[in-house]
Amino acid sequence: MTDLILHQYPGSPFSEKIRNLFGYKQQAYQSVEIPVIMPKPDLMALTGGYRKTPVLQHGADIYCDTGIICQLIDRLYPQNPIYPQDQITQLTAAAHWTDTFLFKASVAVAFQPKALEGNDLFSDPAAAEAFMKDRADFSKGSTELGMDLNVALPHWLQHMTRLEQQLSLADFLGGSSPTILDFSTYHCCWFVYKNDALKGDLAKLLALGHWMERMAAFGHGQPTSITGDAAVTIAKNSSPEAIAANGGLASEPFDPGAQVEVVAIDYGFQPTRGELVLASGDELVVKRIDERAGEVNVHFPRLGFRVNPVQ
Ligand SMILES: N[C@@H](CCC(=O)N[C@@H](CS)C(=O)NCC(=O)O)C(=O)O
Structure with missing residues (x-):
């Protein structure tokens, strides 16, 4: 599978965490070099506000924070697992x-x-x-x-x-x-x-x-460079994957379909707004429609993020 797209820049330590994991898993991926400082227009088309580095894209599914990115990579490439139970x-x-x-x-x-x-x-x-x-x-x-x-x-x-x-x-x-x-x-x-x-x-x-x-x-795996604009087009031409049916909104006082914002709890308080489509024990997913990227699902780990209602 080579359709994962890593949005990163060379000097970013959290990007190095993911590049190094791709190296350990010996995987190919596409790579967009994003700007070190704002503005980051292509990234914003995908995340809708979250601006930290890196972000991992899988078609029209956008994964924010290396906590969830590492879990996704480990799930997609289960050989040499890095989460021994x-x-x-x-x-x-x-x-x-x-x-x-x-x-x-x-x-x-x-x-x-x-x-x-x-x-x-x-x-x-x-x-x-x-x-x-x-x-x-x-x-x-x-x-x-x-x-x-x-x-x-x-x-x-x-x-x-x-x-x-x-x-x-x-x-x-x-x-x-x-x-x-x-x-x-x-x-x-x-x-x-x-x-x-x-x-x-x-x-x-x-x-x-x-x-x-x-x-x-371990190296960095096999990255192929693409532009941010090409990555946005890939999102536009894709549909988000079905949300796992075992999801649910148990611990949140929100109904499915509620408009929310998801924000980091430590720093980088730039929120992503949209419709809450999953709030499971491990993951938050917000659906948003972007004029360039179309319908995207933006995924966050539960650890380190909060959900606020949006009027
Ligand atoms: N908890 C985040 C932390 C990410 C983070 O702090 N990244 C730094 C760069 S390594 C950042 O976003 N700096 C500001 C920027 O790149 O715009 C994660 O695990 O992905």
């Missing part, structure tokens, strides 16, 4: 902590002054200013993304030391093969250590370094 509780809880708290610490460590000196983005003052303004808009109303370096660094180092201890005993964090926790941890480490000015900080952590080499060796 006998460890599912601790792995998904630890992966969530890693994708939120550790990611926040990683951003602060990766953007420390000594790292920014060699960063192309920050060597052009106009580009740097546009980036900072965009990210200020992106995280408006949230305290969940910013962390002072003097808070982030000791937390980061503590976790790197624990990883070093564990990875000197086993090849991967769940044992002999990678699980979701390896992919969540890898993209945070990648974001810091891809930076030349910080690479040397890893030198003493040999087991961690070898694990990063093992993860990097």
Whole structure:
């Protein structure tokens, strides 16, 4: 199957999580390089508001957040599963902590002054200013993304030391093969250590370094580039897949067909509005009609999102 489309950009750590998972699963996919900052008109035609990176498209089904994207990829390509059921509780809880708290610490460590000196983005003052303004808009109303370096660094180092201890005993964090926790941890480490000015900080952590080499060796699968406009046309020419009949709206005070907005609970509060067609224990799905993309179903994981009524 090569009809999955990953909307991503090269420097994005959460995109690296998915590229690396495609590599582990040895799969082909299509790839759209989206802008690093707004506006992102083709992505907006698909998601209707959600602007985080990455997004995975399957025809007219649009998957937001790597929590649900990883589950979808694992379901579509079940060989080498990354959610072993006998460890599912601790792995998904630890992966969530890693994708939120550790990611926040990683951003602060990766953007420390000594790292920014060699960063192309920050060597052009106009580009740097546009980036900072965009990210200020992106995280408006949230305290969940910013962390002072003097808070982030000791937390980061503590976790790197624990990883070093564990990875000197086993090849991967769940044992002999990678699980979701390896992919969540890898993209945070990648974001810091891809930076030349910080690479040397890893030198003493040999087991961690070898694990990063093992993860990097999975590669990125086989991406084929397409344009954002072509991806929107693919959505337009497709129909959303049938919603699983075991869905239901049990825990929501909404009737099927209610107009709602789905919003992240941590940062990036740009909502997606539409008709709520599924609110299961794991997933929220909103149907929307877009003038360019036609009818699309936008999928979110339950973890990390809320549903609000829309008048
Ligand atoms: N919980 C989200 C986090 C995604 C996220 O924070 N992505 C960053 C880039 S790695 C982002 O959206 N930055 C702003 C942007 O790309 O516009 C996920 O797992 O996908």
